[in-house]
Amino acid sequence: MEPILRVTDLSKSFSRAGKNEFFAVDHVSFDVMPGEILGIVGESGSGKSTIARLITRQIDATTGTIEIDGQDITRLVGRHLIPVYAKIQMVFQTPAGSFDPRRTLGDGICESLRNKGVSKAERESRARGLLEKCGLPPEFLERYPHQVSGGQCQRAAIARALMCDPRILIFDEATSALDVTVQKQIIELLQQLQEEKGLAYLFICHNLALVQQFCDKVIVLYDGKIVEHGLPDEVILQPHSDYARRLVDAIF
Amino acid sequence: MSGTVTVRIQKIKKNTVKGRLIFFLILAVILLLVTIFADRIVPYDPYAQDLSKSMMPPSSEHLMGTDRYGRDMFSRVIVGAQVSIFSTLALVGVISVFGTIVGTLCGYYGGAVDAIVMRISDVCLAFPGLVFALAIAALLGGGVGNAVIALAVISWPKYARVARSQTLALKNVPFVLAARLSGCTSLQMILRHILPNILGPILVTAMLDIGTMMMELAGLSFLGLGAQPPTAEWGNMMSGGRSMLQTYPWLVLSPGLAIFVTVVIFNLLGDTVRDYMDPKNSRAR
Numbered sequence: 001m002e003p004i005l006r007v008t009d010l011s012k013s014f015s016r017a018g019k020n021e022f023f024a025v026d027h028v029s030f031d032v033m034p035g036e037i038l039g040i041v042g043e044s045g046s047g048k049s050t051i052a053r054l055i056t057r058q059i060d061a062t063t064g065t066i067e068i069d070g071q072d073i074t075r076l077v078g079r080h081l082i083p084v085y086a087k088i089q090m091v092f093q094t095p096a097g098s099f100d101p102r103r104t105l106g107d108g109i110c111e112s113l114r115n116k117g118v119s120k121a122e123r124e125s126r127a128r129g130l131l132e133k134c135g136l137p138p139e140f141l142e143r144y145p146h147q148v149s150g151g152q153c154q155r156a157a158i159a160r161a162l163m164c165d166p167r168i169l170i171f172d173e174a175t176s177a178l179d180v181t182v183q184k185q186i187i188e189l190l191q192q193l194q195e196e197k198g199l200a201y202l203f204i205c206h207n208l209a210l211v212q213q214f215c216d217k218v219i220v221l222y223d224g225k226i227v228e229h230g231l232p233d234e235v236i237l238q239p240h241s242d243y244a245r246r247l248v249d250a251i252f
Numbered sequence: 253m254s255g256t257v258t259v260r261i262q263k264i265k266k267n268t269v270k271g272r273l274i275f276f277l278i279l280a281v282i283l284l285l286v287t288i289f290a291d292r293i294v295p296y297d298p299y300a301q302d303l304s305k306s307m308m309p310p311s312s313e314h315l316m317g318t319d320r321y322g323r324d325m326f327s328r329v330i331v332g333a334q335v336s337i338f339s340t341l342a343l344v345g346v347i348s349v350f351g352t353i354v355g356t357l358c359g360y361y362g363g364a365v366d367a368i369v370m371r372i373s374d375v376c377l378a379f380p381g382l383v384f385a386l387a388i389a390a391l392l393g394g395g396v397g398n399a400v401i402a403l404a405v406i407s408w409p410k411y412a413r414v415a416r417s418q419t420l421a422l423k424n425v426p427f428v429l430a431a432r433l434s435g436c437t438s439l440q441m442i443l444r445h446i447l448p449n450i451l452g453p454i455l456v457t458a459m460l461d462i463g464t465m466m467m468e469l470a471g472l473s474f475l476g477l478g479a480q481p482p483t484a485e486w487g488n489m490m491s492g493g494r495s496m497l498q499t500y501p502w503l504v505l506s507p508g509l510a511i512f513v514t515v516v517i518f519n520l521l522g523d524t525v526r527d528y529m530d531p532k533n534s535r536a537r
Binding site for chain 1: 425426427429430431432433434435436437438440444445448449
């Protein structure tokens with residue numbers, strides 16, 4: 001089976017005046033198969049979020065390639081990226097900041113279909129269905145971001161990401177800003193959606209316990225490099241690298 | 253207990269800001285109405301000369317006295333508002349729209365064009381505005397239109413700066429990234445998500461700028477580079493009376509008072525709009 005996301009030798013470096021180049025992401029390679037959940041863990045500054053931004057083409061890669069569904073998107077810009085964004089979507093860390101404060105949640109959720117020219121009635125009925133699936137009543141379409149809680153906003157963000165039927169979703173610390181009970185509900189929702197739709201997830205997180213329970217495979221990132229790559233139980237219970245051992249020791 | 257107290261204080265504060273806003277808006281609207289209907293409400297023809305009545309001090313007949321040609325100063329001040337206020341509003345309108353467009357595009361796209369435009373704006377901001385405007389106005393010749401052009405050339409960078417910095421700050425906010433992921437083109441991003449979110453600070457800048465621009469336009473007219481006599485305009489009316497300031501002070505004081513009152517009203521209105529737009533004040537819709 002072809003991987004839905006293939007990252008090969010990806011790096012992002014920043015040149016600093018008078019100093020050596022700094023690698024935020026250092027020659028990283030991994031695959032995500034359809035329907036697979038890959039977790040990326042690591043401390044702050046280890047390059048987790050940079051990987052998410054590279055894959056969604058918010059920043060340009062220094063080296064390496066990114067393939068979505070067999071298509072090389074590493075150098076695509078502008079309009080050429082629009083069809084790619086139908087396959088890959090992202091949920092952000094800050095729930096409230098991920099919706100335009102001057103527009104309703106419904107506007108934000110329906111935007112991708114509006115850009116595709118789907119009629120208003122059709123996209124709203126789809127949005128209502130997805131909201132319901134994400135555990136929110138349909139009247140949330142009319143709410144503004146500051147009128148809803150963080151957990152509700154994150155559910156709406158998940159609904160938005162699902163609108164265009166993507167193949168892979170990236171979660172950049174999507175549950176970190178939520179309290180544990182809401183976090184648990186969101187994870188249950190994600191599991192249920194994954195089973196229904198066969199979605200692949202790239203789950204960026206710093207909560208090892210969550211990753212162990214939720215992910216099929218896990219990558220441990222340290223200083224921009226992959227120091228550990230395998231099944232969650234292997235990585236967490238029998239870490240090979242020094243860093244992974246310290247990371248696990250710090251938690252358990 | 254303490255909770256209710258703080259809530260109360262905030263509520264009162266918000267109401268006063270709103271009250272102030274309404275108060276100054278009403279004043280500004282009155283000013284604009286007077287300006288629009290100036291021709292109909294003046295007691296005398298502002299251009300009718302009557303040398304037998306020249307240099308009369310303020311009286312119940314002529315509220316602000318008359319000038320050396322016997323023209324009624326009160327009528328001239330009211331009609332003068334048309335040139336002063338309308339050209340100021342046109343000026344502020346043009347530079348805020350132009351500066352916002354330039355600044356938003358620069359902030360959004362960045363790159364070489366951004367660097368060049370921002371260096372040009374640095375030059376404009378580093379130069380004393382009025383001096384530069386003087387040079388341009390002198391080059392173009394007198395006239396209100398040319399004075400507006402001269403001030404526009406030097407003043408747009410302020411708006412470009414505000415728009416650019418706001419755009420840069422917004423560019424990395426998740427909702428803008430999310431809009432890109434929703435397949436928005438750059439134009440859609442700017443029109444739907446960036447412009448509506450940066451309009452607040454630009455509106456405030458524009459409101460606060462009205463007073464300054466009015467003074468600078470009057471200044472250019474005073475120096476003979478704006479409105480030309482016999483047009484009634486506050487700046488050149490002051491200029492015409494300045495040699496007689498000690499003997500006939502009302503020739504300078506009456507247009508001066510008009511400038512003062514108008515500038516104060518627009519500045520206070522601008523201040524209030526800023527307070528009102530302050531997120532701490534008006535988060536609730």
